[in-house]
Amino acid sequence: xxxxxADKIDxxxxxxxxxxxxxxxxxxxxxxxDFKKWEKGVKLSSNLKTVRSAKDFFFPKTExxxxxxxxxxxxxxxxxxxxxxxxxVFGVRPCDAVGFTVIDNVYLHMNPVDxxxxxxxxxxxxxxxxxxxxxKTCFCSxxxxxxxxxxxxxxxxxDVSCWLADGKYFFEANTDKGKKFVEAAKSALADGxxxxxxxxxxxxxxxxxxxxxxxxxxxxFQGKDMLKIFNSKVWDKVSEACLGCGTCTYVCPTxxxxxxxxxxxGTDKGIRQIRxxxxxxxxxxxxxxxxxxxxxQKERSRQRFMHKLMYYPMAHEGLFSCxxxxxxxxxxxxxxxxxxxxKAVQETDDIGGDK
Amino acid sequence: xxxxxxxxxxxxxAEGKVQKVVGWKKGLFEDDITPAVFSSAEELDKDFVFNKYxxxxxxxxxxxxxxxxxxxxxxxxxxxxxxxxxDPNAQDAPIPQEHVLVFLKPNDTYSFTQLLKENRxxxxxxxxxxxxxxxxxxxxxxxxxxxxxxxxxxxxLIGVEADVTPVESxxxxxxxxxxxxxxxxxxxxxxxxxxxxxxxxxxxxxCPACTCEKCVFDxxxxxxxxxxxxxxxxxxxxxxxxxxxxxxxCTDCGECSRVCPQNIPLxxxxxxxxxxxxxxxxxYQAGADMESKPAMLTFNAEGDPETTIVWDRSHDKEAE
Numbered sequence: 009x010x011x012x013x014a015d016k017i018d019x020x021x022x023x024x025x026x027x028x029x030x031x032x033x034x035x036x037x038x039x040x041x042d043f044k045k046w047e048k049g050v051k052l053s054s055n056l057k058t059v060r061s062a063k064d065f066f067f068p069k070t071e072x073x074x075x076x077x078x079x080x081x082x083x084x085x086x087x088x089x090x091x092x093x094x095x096x097v098f099g100v101r102p103c104d105a106v107g108f109t110v111i112d113n114v115y116l117h118m119n120p121v122d123x124x125x126x127x128x129x130x131x132x133x134x135x136x137x138x139x140x141x142x143x144k145t146c147f148c149s150x151x152x153x154x155x156x157x158x159x160x161x162x163x164x165x166x167d168v169s170c171w172l173a174d175g176k177y178f179f180e181a182n183t184d185k186g187k188k189f190v191e192a193a194k195s196a197l198a199d200g201x202x203x204x205x206x207x208x209x210x211x212x213x214x215x216x217x218x219x220x221x222x223x224x225x226x227x228x229f230q231g232k233d234m235l236k237i238f239n240s241k242v243w244d245k246v247s248e249a250c251l252g253c254g255t256c257t258y259v260c261p262t263x264x265x266x267x268x269x270x271x272x273x274g275t276d277k278g279i280r281q282i283r284x285x286x287x288x289x290x291x292x293x294x295x296x297x298x299x300x301x302x303x304x305q306k307e308r309s310r311q312r313f314m315h316k317l318m319y320y321p322m323a324h325e326g327l328f329s330c331x332x333x334x335x336x337x338x339x340x341x342x343x344x345x346x347x348x349x350x351k352a353v354q355e356t357d358d359i360g361g362d363k
Numbered sequence: 364x365x366x367x368x369x370x371x372x373x374x375x376x377a378e379g380k381v382q383k384v385v386g387w388k389k390g391l392f393e394d395d396i397t398p399a400v401f402s403s404a405e406e407l408d409k410d411f412v413f414n415k416y417x418x419x420x421x422x423x424x425x426x427x428x429x430x431x432x433x434x435x436x437x438x439x440x441x442x443x444x445x446x447x448x449x450d451p452n453a454q455d456a457p458i459p460q461e462h463v464l465v466f467l468k469p470n471d472t473y474s475f476t477q478l479l480k481e482n483r484x485x486x487x488x489x490x491x492x493x494x495x496x497x498x499x500x501x502x503x504x505x506x507x508x509x510x511x512x513x514x515x516x517x518x519x520l521i522g523v524e525a526d527v528t529p530v531e532s533x534x535x536x537x538x539x540x541x542x543x544x545x546x547x548x549x550x551x552x553x554x555x556x557x558x559x560x561x562x563x564x565x566x567x568x569x570c571p572a573c574t575c576e577k578c579v580f581d582x583x584x585x586x587x588x589x590x591x592x593x594x595x596x597x598x599x600x601x602x603x604x605x606x607x608x609x610x611x612x613c614t615d616c617g618e619c620s621r622v623c624p625q626n627i628p629l630x631x632x633x634x635x636x637x638x639x640x641x642x643x644x645x646x647y648q649a650g651a652d653m654e655s656k657p658a659m660l661t662f663n664a665e666g667d668p669e670t671t672i673v674w675d676r677s678h679d680k681e682a683e
Contacts, residue, residue, distance in 0.1 A: 036559060038626035059624055060561065069561075070591045144392065220391070249388075249398040249424075253568035255624055258561045269591055284591035292583055341565045341622030342419060343395035351391075 010190060011176040011200030020177075020196045021046050021098070027192070029095040031065065033058045043097065052099065056143050061261035061335065062104040065097050066128045067111060069258075070284045073124065073268070078277040089124065092131040096189060099137045102155050102164035103148045103331040107261030108134065109163040110331070113324045114264060124283075133185045134166035138212055145334030147221035147347060153331060156212035162327065174204035221332075221347055225354050229317045231326070233359050238314060242356040246349050247309035249342040254287035256345070257312065259335040263287070288312050313349045364522055365413040368494060371521060372411070372464055373404045381464040381490050385424055387417040398424055400463075413466070415497040420618050421465055422474040422484075423571040429488040432461045464490045469514045469523060473614035473650030474571035476516040480653060481612070483574050493517035505617025505630050508534035515651060534615070538634045557602065559625040562590070566602075566619035566629050572609040572649075579604075606632040611640055611659035614650040 012020050024030045025046035033053040034044035041053035042060055075086040108129075115122035116129065139146070139155040148154075152161050157169045160182070167186035171178045178200055181187040190197075216222060228237065257263040267286035270279050286293060288311045294301055302308050320329035336345040353359065368386070375381045384407065388399035394416040401407050439458050446453040467475055472493055478484045493514035496506070513527040514520055541549060567573045567580070579585060580601065606613075606629075615637060619629040640647055640658050647658040 036625075037555065040626060042559065059559075245399075248400060251565070251568035253563055253565040255561070255563040255565045255622075258563045259624060267590055282591050286590060290581070290590075292581060295583070337391075337395065339563075339565075339624040341569045341618075343390050343397045345395075347391060348397075 009178045009180060009200055009202040009205060010194070010197040011178045012197050014172065014175050014177060016196070017052060017177055020193055021050075021052070022048070023196045024096055024189075024193060028093055030098060031095065032098040056139060056141055056146075057101065057333065057335065057338075059335075059339070060259060061107060061333065062097060062100045062134075063107055063111065063261050063264070065095070065132055066108065066125055067115075067264055067266075067285075068128075070282055071124055073281045073283055075273070075281065076279045077273075077275070089127060092127055094131045094133065096133045096135065098135045098170075100134050100166055101139055101333070102136055102157055103146075103153055103333040104261045105134060105136045105164045105166045106148075106151075106153050106162045106331045107333070108166075110262040110320070110324075110327065110329050111264045112163075113327070133168070133189050135168040135170050135179075135186075135189070136164065136166035138169070138171045138208065139216075140172055140208065140212060142212070142216050142219060143334060144220055145337040146216070146219055146332060147224060147334065148332035149216045149219070149222045150224040150226065150332050151328050151330065154213075155216050156209040158209045158213070171205045171208050173208035176200050176204065178202065178205050224347065224350050226317075226328075226350065228353055228359055229321070229328075229350075231318070231322050234314075234318050234322070236359045237318065237353060238310070240353065240356055240358050242352050242358070243306050243310045246313075246344065246352050247304075247306040249344055250289070250305045250309050251341060252289045252291065252305050252308060253341060254289040255339050255341065256336040257287040257289055258285060259339045261331055261333055261335070262316070262329045265293070288315070309344075313346060316346065317350070364495070364497070365411070367521055368413050368466060368492075369407050369411050371492065372401070372407055375464055375490065376402075376404060376407075381462045383428070383461070383463040384411075385421050385428065385463060385465040386411050387413060387419065387421075387466075400424075400428070413494070413497070417468075417497065418621060420468075420471040420474055420569075420571060420616050422467060422471050422478060423569070423574070425463070425465060425475070425484045425489055426478060426574055428463050429485045432459075432463070432488045433485055435459045435461070462488055462490055464492065466492050466494050467514070467517065468494055468496045469527075470496070470509055470511040470614075470616050472514045472516055473511045473648070474616050475650070476653060477612060477614050477650035478571060478574070479516060480650070480657075481574075491517045493520040493523050495523040503617075503620070504537065504628075505615070505620060508532050508536075509615075509617075510534055510648070511614065511616075511650075516653065534634060535638050537628075537631055538638050541631065541635070556627045560602070560627060561625060562601065563624065565622045565624065566627075567605060569618045569622045570605075570609065571616060571618070572612045572614070573605070602627075602629060602632060606636060609633065610636040611647070611657055612649050613637065614648075 021030060030046040031043045032046055033041040033055060034050055035041050035053045035055065041055040041058045043058055043062060044050060072088045077084050115125040136157060138157045142155055153164050154161065157165055165182045167183045168189055169180045169182060179190055181190045265286045265288060266283045268281060268283045270281050273280050289308055302311060316329040321327055330346055337347060372384045382402065384401040386399060386401060387396045388410045389412045390396050396412060396416050398419050398421055401411060436458050439456055443455045475491060479486055510529050510532045512529060514523055541552065544552065567578065613633040615633060617630050623629060644658055
């Protein structure tokens, strides 16, 4: 298997990063990490998770969709979509990679295809990095995601799989895009003994099995009791402390709702249309001309968790729209999160289910 | 301490003095505590927790809770009046009475008092118990330089002294450091901090001073409504406008920084305003008491310097 020693990884970044945009997790001045574009001197973070998920690369927080200008009765339209440069994202965790699969199902595999999303998706090469030290807040294994990148259920392997084992980074291409990357990186890579990778995989599997939420009970979320869960009294309690801030939706790798806004450019009656992340936590989400169907934070919280655990899997062959990355466990200002919701629903006695 | 608080809460529930208890609820781990409302002794025994991770300031939840209590009262009063119009002999339905117990750490009592002052909480609906900051509570710089150690506006205290002399605080040291920067340095300092901003609104939504019915940033009828940044530096506008809006009302509770998923030191913006207000108009501590007049609403043409940012800064430079 092709590999590079960990202390030489910067030379690989240089080789790739000077030819095309390369993004990797980088520590900021507070010790937390976010994806940053590689440039000379930029160091790969040793943090397990970035604060923001990797979804930004394909579904950015704001995206310019179209501009209009009007001169007299002439309306001109400008499509800002350009041919994107191919780019590489290094160090995507397996859970985040499955997040892309969750979004793909809606934006790529349904009609119509979201051409903005597709454009970015086509040009991005994803290099997933196995999780040597999963955190106590991780629960990807609940959804069958393999943090060791051994199996490829749900697409966790990305275009290239990468393991840090025995002081070396090992690479294995999974797709054509991945093969292209490995080909381009070849001059920096050397042959390495893949035995170390096998040992690392086993180690990661052992560690994930020992995590507190390695296998959460999801028996009530099997598509049968939707209305019972919807009408359960459990939502009054789990939404009680919610501030409606939207932090959970913004750090979530699978949240993909957006809003569309028009901005007056001030010249030639110009309009600049932008889409931006929206959040079901906000009181204007689903606001319609006459009414808002979700009056309180209880309905909004319920929407978020029902979407992740019931509506989405019912529409997409049982795939949950949560990948167990644990970001909502870490970021919620009042420490409310999907694990607490799953447990509360499983424990409440006003829903049927297998228990 | 936790047992003491639970025991006292149970007592007040049993006496019928309160019907609800606002406190902290156990999480999945020791450190992920959620604010919660308890209404029975069983619930308290099962989930109530008080430890060094109970950082959450509970005062803001009282805004919604007391509002509901007051609405129930006024609805009954109105129904009674209407019933009398239909039938002069109609019996008045009893006005529902509900009281809520809240536990407040010394710093949280300032937020509580400030909200009382702004008529956002109905005092009679609340029974407030002052509790100590658990010694090892780690709120970073905000805690280390906390000035609000004397509990105010409480009905009773458990484990905390009523009259604490504030220790000489170094809370403006960081602000002074930033003030000493050149304009360019300051610009790049804040740009770097704000560049990480997600615009998730956690800072606004946790803030006890932010209690507008409809925030200017959420009002779709206004141009300010933005989930999207129009310029690269827009996040800073959000934070600076927010800081201006709570100027003179911010009690320096530090919740904005505590909850920021990106660790942006937002408290420094608020402290800058506190520092300026203290220097220009004299010492003022928001939420310290019910009597003092709000600093920003008491301009006095006789005594107060009619300063502006532009004037003040250029004046400083001339003096140097």
